[in-house]
Amino acid sequence: MSNPKVKFAIAIGILLGALAWLAVIGMQESKTYYITVAELKQMGESAREKRLRVGGRVVAGSIQREGRRVRFLLEQNDETVPVVYVGRDPVPDTFVDHAEALVEGRWGEDGVFHAQKLQAKCASKYEPAEGESPSASPGT
Amino acid sequence: MMDSLGSFAVLLAVTACAYAFIAGIVAHRTGHPVLRETARRAGVTIFPTLSVAIACLWGLFLANEFSIAYVANHSNRDLPLLYKLTALWAGQEGSLLFWSWILSGYMFVVLVRHREEGELRPLAGAILAGVQLFFLILNAFVVSPFRPLAEVAADGTMRPFAPPDGRGLNPLLQYPEMALHPPTLYLGYVGFSVPFAFALAALITRSPGERWIHVTRRWTMIAWGFLSLGILMGAHWAYAVLGWGGYWAWDPVENASFMPWLTGTAFLHSVMMQERRGMLKVWNVWLVFITFLLCVFGTFLTRSGVVSSVHAFAQSPIGHWFAGFLLVVFAVCLFFFTRRRDYLRSEHRLEAVLSREASFLFNNLVLLAACFAVLWGTLFPVISEAITGNKVSVGPPFFNRVNIPIFLFLLLLTGVGPLLAWRRTSWESLKRNFTAPTLIGVATGVLLFAFGVREPYALIAFMLAAFVTVTIVSEFWRGARVIRSQTGRTWGQALAQLVLRNTRRYGGYIVHFGIVVVFVGIAGAAFNKEREMEMPMGATLELGRYAVTVKDRAQGETPNYIYDRLTLEVRRGDKVLTMLMPERRLYKASEQPLTKVMIHSGWREDLYIYFAGVTETGVPIIHAYLNPLVRWLWIGGGIVILGTLIALYPGRQPMKVAVSERAATREREVAYAKGD
Numbered sequence: 002m003s004n005p006k007v008k009f010a011i012a013i014g015i016l017l018g019a020l021a022w023l024a025v026i027g028m029q030e031s032k033t034y035y036i037t038v039a040e041l042k043q044m045g046e047s048a049r050e051k052r053l054r055v056g057g058r059v060v061a062g063s064i065q066r067e068g069r070r071v072r073f074l075l076e077q078n079d080e081t082v083p084v085v086y087v088g089r090d091p092v093p094d095t096f097v098d099h100a101e102a103l104v105e106g107r108w109g110e111d112g113v114f115h116a117q118k119l120q121a122k123c124a125s126k127y128e129p130a131e132g133e134s135p136s137a138s139p140g141t
Numbered sequence: 142m143m144d145s146l147g148s149f150a151v152l153l154a155v156t157a158c159a160y161a162f163i164a165g166i167v168a169h170r171t172g173h174p175v176l177r178e179t180a181r182r183a184g185v186t187i188f189p190t191l192s193v194a195i196a197c198l199w200g201l202f203l204a205n206e207f208s209i210a211y212v213a214n215h216s217n218r219d220l221p222l223l224y225k226l227t228a229l230w231a232g233q234e235g236s237l238l239f240w241s242w243i244l245s246g247y248m249f250v251v252l253v254r255h256r257e258e259g260e261l262r263p264l265a266g267a268i269l270a271g272v273q274l275f276f277l278i279l280n281a282f283v284v285s286p287f288r289p290l291a292e293v294a295a296d297g298t299m300r301p302f303a304p305p306d307g308r309g310l311n312p313l314l315q316y317p318e319m320a321l322h323p324p325t326l327y328l329g330y331v332g333f334s335v336p337f338a339f340a341l342a343a344l345i346t347r348s349p350g351e352r353w354i355h356v357t358r359r360w361t362m363i364a365w366g367f368l369s370l371g372i373l374m375g376a377h378w379a380y381a382v383l384g385w386g387g388y389w390a391w392d393p394v395e396n397a398s399f400m401p402w403l404t405g406t407a408f409l410h411s412v413m414m415q416e417r418r419g420m421l422k423v424w425n426v427w428l429v430f431i432t433f434l435l436c437v438f439g440t441f442l443t444r445s446g447v448v449s450s451v452h453a454f455a456q457s458p459i460g461h462w463f464a465g466f467l468l469v470v471f472a473v474c475l476f477f478f479t480r481r482r483d484y485l486r487s488e489h490r491l492e493a494v495l496s497r498e499a500s501f502l503f504n505n506l507v508l509l510a511a512c513f514a515v516l517w518g519t520l521f522p523v524i525s526e527a528i529t530g531n532k533v534s535v536g537p538p539f540f541n542r543v544n545i546p547i548f549l550f551l552l553l554l555t556g557v558g559p560l561l562a563w564r565r566t567s568w569e570s571l572k573r574n575f576t577a578p579t580l581i582g583v584a585t586g587v588l589l590f591a592f593g594v595r596e597p598y599a600l601i602a603f604m605l606a607a608f609v610t611v612t613i614v615s616e617f618w619r620g621a622r623v624i625r626s627q628t629g630r631t632w633g634q635a636l637a638q639l640v641l642r643n644t645r646r647y648g649g650y651i652v653h654f655g656i657v658v659v660f661v662g663i664a665g666a667a668f669n670k671e672r673e674m675e676m677p678m679g680a681t682l683e684l685g686r687y688a689v690t691v692k693d694r695a696q697g698e699t700p701n702y703i704y705d706r707l708t709l710e711v712r713r714g715d716k717v718l719t720m721l722m723p724e725r726r727l728y729k730a731s732e733q734p735l736t737k738v739m740i741h742s743g744w745r746e747d748l749y750i751y752f753a754g755v756t757e758t759g760v761p762i763i764h765a766y767l768n769p770l771v772r773w774l775w776i777g778g779g780i781v782i783l784g785t786l787i788a789l790y791p792g793r794q795p796m797k798v799a800v801s802e803r804a805a806t807r808e809r810e811v812a813y814a815k816g817d
């Protein structure tokens with residue numbers, strides 16, 4: 002009988018190796034770069050190959066629905082980018098003017114961001130109440 | 142009034158807790174019995190005191206006290222009563238107070254019971270007080286839910302201010318399950334503090350024997366059961382409310398609850414190695430420590446905004462408080478670990494690859510690999526930003542690729558492990574135990590393939606499910622048969638007696654069976670179908686065996702929201718199955734829209750209807766999903782909980798694991814090796 006320790010080491014090695022391999026594949030498939038709108042504009046050609054994720058605010062009045070597609074402008078720090086949502090999932094309810102939106106997809110040849118995923122949060126709800134200040138805390 | 146009383150109660154709790162912590166430690170070092178008793182009593186008072194604070198916060202919600210910031214931000218006058226109560230944990234301040242309250246409840250039970258634990262309980266109590274102190278300080282001084290709203294007056298001074306109505310509760314949280322999901326999840330998260338405290342106390346005191354393991358295992362099972370239920374309800378809530386047709390998206394908040402579940406599951410198994418064979422002691426204490434750290438980390442993830450999530454309803458800059466706390470806890474664990482290593486020396490070595498020990502080892506390895514993969518994926522944006530400067534995230538394909546094979550392997554082990562003997566297993570017993578399960582598993586695969594099932598992972602999952610089920614059923618059958626032949630009872634009585642005789646083992650098997658059923662439900666996702674269609678009145682959408690026709694559309698309002706409601710007729714063949722009424726709502730107070738999902742659930746599949754929107758010309762758009770076998774996921778989860786309850790029920794042959802019993806244990810091992 003050979004040493005069980007060696008057998009264990011081999012079995013564990015194979016297991017972890019296989020998992021690492023799967024992990025690498027999975028990461029390559031779904032790696033998404035977070036960038037700002039300004040960065041997107043500077044990247045030019047090199048932005049085309051990668052999956053990107055851009056966040057910003059939906060410009061008021063820019064939402065246009067064309068059947069299943071939705072076009073809108075995304076604004077971040079005074080820079081805007083046109084986006085067309087071409088994803089499978091329905092547009093979330095929270096996607097309205099001024100909402101904070103997160104789009105994931107690719108930068109198209111046409112200078113429009115083609116989003117496969119769209120997440121949105123209504124901004125107003127999450128901001129602290131006006132005038133709220135730590136000094137008002139009764140605990141201190 | 143109520144807000145002052147509430148914040149006063151929190152302050153009182155901080156004081157009592159600080160005393161319980163400091164006096165507890167001093168008493169441990171000096172051994173002073175009176176001091177020790179005062180520390181215990183101080184600890185006991187925290188729960189009633191915090192209950193007053195919680196009652197005050199509820200009172201403020203019921204009284205519509207919008208001068209309090211937390212109430213104004215999470216409620217409104219017309220909010221239904223139930224949601225005024227659940228709003229308590231809808232935001233950060235309230236949910237942290239809720240955390241503390243649950244912890245104080247656990248502490249209360251620990252301090253009132255467990256008198257027999259000698260030195261262990263007082264020290265565990267002091268450790269719990271230390272953890273509690275951190276949260277109470279946050280409650281009292283950093284994120285108090287009792288803070289009044291204030292506005293800056295014309296002359297520049299601050300003055301209190303009460304808006305006429307609150308901003309309302311996030312509509313996604315206005316769902317009955319939200320009354321239960323967060324409390325259960327928190328009971329799970331917080332519950333792991335107790336095994337943590339006992340494990341650390343045992344390490345510090347070099348607690349003789351394995352008494353602490355007994356206590357720790359019980360508490361771990363309790364916390365683990367709540368966590369399982371909490372995760373399950375979270376998945377169900379996501380499925381029933383979020384409207385994308387699925388229940389699990391590998392979202393950071395979901396991952397945060399899943400990680401301690403994985404390490405907790407690993408601990409429940411590896412602890413048996415220590416009980417039976419005195420092995421893996423180092424591993425076990427670290428599993429408990431890590432599980433607790435992951436629970437705190439989970440709270441931190443959901444509350445800090447380190448990674449963005451769809452479930453995180455509150456974010457604020459308390460992140461560094463948590464990071465600091467995690468570091469301190471980790472340092473304390475590491476310190477005592479290095480000082481007390483001798484206590485953790487292993488008593489046996491692994492002997493063979495085909496043994497119960499080895500299967501537990503793989504079980505742990507695989508569970509930890511899954512946990513690591515989930516952690517890696519969740520934190521990848523943070524890691525990649527730190528290393529390369531680019532923030533990069535990974536999505537569901539990463540998690541699925543790694544975790545699906547891991548879990549299929551785990552499923553295989555769940556069938557194999559319990560049938561292997563301790564120390565080493567003979568080929569004879571392998572053949573005897575595994576012939577039937579393997580044959581039935583393979584037959585299942587062949588049959589499904591013949592019926593046209595081609596998804597490889599789903600096929601493997603169904604085969605393994607059949608395999609594991611047969612191993613479990615045959616265990617019950619064999620045991621019941623012996624009892625029947627000895628006592629002449631009926632099968633039902635024999636089974637009941639079998640389970641009662643060793644609740645822990647058979648409870649564990651029932652949990653395993655529940656996991657199998659959960660897997661069947663998850664594997665169904667390989668066959669999901671979906672369709673989206675514009676649907677004017679009378680239009681019909683066909684999906685799978687179903688036809689859905691628009692019969693009516695109504696618009697109106699309730700005090701809480703405005704709605705646009707469709708009435709859909711669902712048919713299969715010529716038979717009308719049901720009418721579904723999906724709704725799009727606009728909540729008045731929060732001005733937030735919400736779509737009410739409708740599900741026609743069956744044993745074979747769920748028809749899931751989402752009112753996706755309205756076209757420019759006002760025609761409704763319906764998105765329909767056909768999700769096979771989803772119901773089995775919930776049923777399997779229920780079986781897991783049932784099994785956990787059974788395993789927790791004291792058996793007639795309690796597991797005694799004092800050191801003096803080691804000899805007896807050896808005999809049992811021999812019996813095991815002979816085929817038990």
Ligand code: HEM
Nearest residue numbers: 406409500501504551554555558559645646649652656788
């Ligand atoms: C996700 C997968 C699993 C879950 C959720 C799970 C859960 C559990 C639970 C809750 C118990 C009861 C523990 C107690 O009462 O202290 C248990 C017992 C047990 N589990 Fe698992 N388990 C899983 C996978 C496995 C695997 C892969 C193995 C193989 C090594 C295994 C082997 C056992 C054994 C041998 C018992 C004890 C039965 C006895 O007392 O004789 N489990 N399991």
